[in-house]
Amino acid sequence: MKRRKFIRNTSAAGLGISLIGTYACKEAKKEKEMAADETKSAAISKPFFELSLxxxxxxxxxxxxxxxxxxxxxxxxxxxxxxxxxxxxxxNPELSDADYSEEAMAAFIDKSNAEAKKHGMKNVLIMIDGQGNLAVSDEKERNETVEKHKKWVDAAAAMGCHAIRVNLNGSSNPEEWKANSVDGLTKLATYAKEKNINVLVENHGGLSSNGELHAAVMKMVNMDNCGTLPDFGNFCIARKSGSWDCETQYDKYKGVKELMPYAKAVSAKSHDFDAAGNETEIDYVKMLQMVKDTGYTGFIGVEYEGSKLDEEAGIKATKELLLKAAKKVV
Structure with a gap:
């Protein structure tokens, strides 16, 4: 091969290699940018909270x-x-028939932990009902109620939960109720603190659904492991005699706003949906905006209580509404 032809062929080959290298670099850069865009898109679409049921x-x-x-x-x-x-x-009756014995509670804990582990789920909290009145005026009864709740604090700790939810049932006199609530919660939260468990109060009827009084109790207790579990829909203070219809309703948006500064969990209540998939009585965007404004990033629990949809459909509708509403908050 003549020298001139050899140089020409060699140059062409080098140019080809160079072009291939340039193309490969551009493609790699393009793929990197696309991956970054996908990551950014996923971050934007991901809600600011985690979903629990x-x-x-x-x-x-x-x-x-x-x-x-x-x-x-x-x-x-x-x-x-x-x-x-x-x-x-x-x-119940599995636990109640056994009078919440140590053996019955241990079985509940072991079975629940095994199922959660099997399905890769996180135990978040336990909602406690039927264990007495924490805000009752009779001190002996109030102390007995605290003792009954302690086994549930122990169960929550053994299950890796961060909290138990309690009810503040008791006196109907606002001032008595506040004093009783502070006493009962302080005693229970003091025990729970040793177990690294939070004691949370839900607005769950009666004076606990009065956001202003409820928040005042939290301020008076003033313990890091005692807080609230604001529920979007449980703001009925009093019901009509012999009926489930509400007679005295507290403003739900005012209530959530008052309870959120102390919140360590949040409950997204739902009953019914319109054709667009929105809750008929609760503005989820407005609620989530208040939740986000406090800096809350924990779990929000779906709690469907409706009757028009079956439970599975209602749960899914509530979940979808939460995710849709989350994209509209700023």
């Missing part, structure tokens, strides 16, 4: 259809949740 959402399945409460973790996993909010009364 309140077991009360399937109470009809358990009580009326005979569904095993220990399938809770499996169902929640299949419906796209990552956290579990247990309800103590849904394990």
């Amino acid at each position: 309140a077991q009360w959402s399937i109470h009809k399945m358990i009580r009326e259809e005979g569904v095993d409460p220990y399938t809770f973790a499996e169902k929640a996993k299949n419906w796209g949740f990552t956290g579990l909010e247990y309800v103590s009364q849904l394990y």
Whole structure:
């Protein structure tokens, strides 16, 4: 081969290699930019909270259809949740018939932990019902109620939960109720602090659904492990005699705003939906904006209590509404 032809061929080959290298670099850069865009898009679409399921959402399945409460973790996993909010009364009569004995509680803990682990779920909290009145005026009864709740603090700790939810039932006199609530909560939270468990109060009827009084109690207790669990829909202070219809209703938006500064969990209540998938009585965007404005980034629990949709459909509708509303908050 002549020298001139050799140089020309060599130059062409070098140019080809150079062009291939340039193309490869551009493609790599393009792929990197696309991956970054996908990551950014995922971050934008991801809500500011985590999703948990309140077991009360399937109470009809358990009580009326005979569904095993220990399938809770499996169902929640299949419906796209990552956290579990247990309800103590849904394990009766198994627990109540045994008088919440050490053996019965241990079995509940072991079974629940095994199911949560099997399905890769996180135990978030336990909602406690039927264990007495923490805000009752009789000090002896109030102290007995505190003692009854201690076994649930122990259970929450053994299950890796961060909290138990309690009710502040008791006196109907606002000043008495506040004093009783502070006493009962302080005693229980003092015990729970040793176990690294939070004691949370939900607006759950009576004076606990008065956001201003409820927040005043939190301020008076003033303990790091005592807080609130604001529920979007439980703001009925008094019901009509002999009826479930509400007679005295507290402003739900005012209430959530008052309770959020002390919140360590949040409950997204739902009953019914319109054609666009919005809750008919609760503005979820407005609620979530208040939640986000406080800097809350923990679990929000879906709690469907409606009757028009079956429980599975209602749970899914509430979850979708939460995710849709989350994209509209700023």
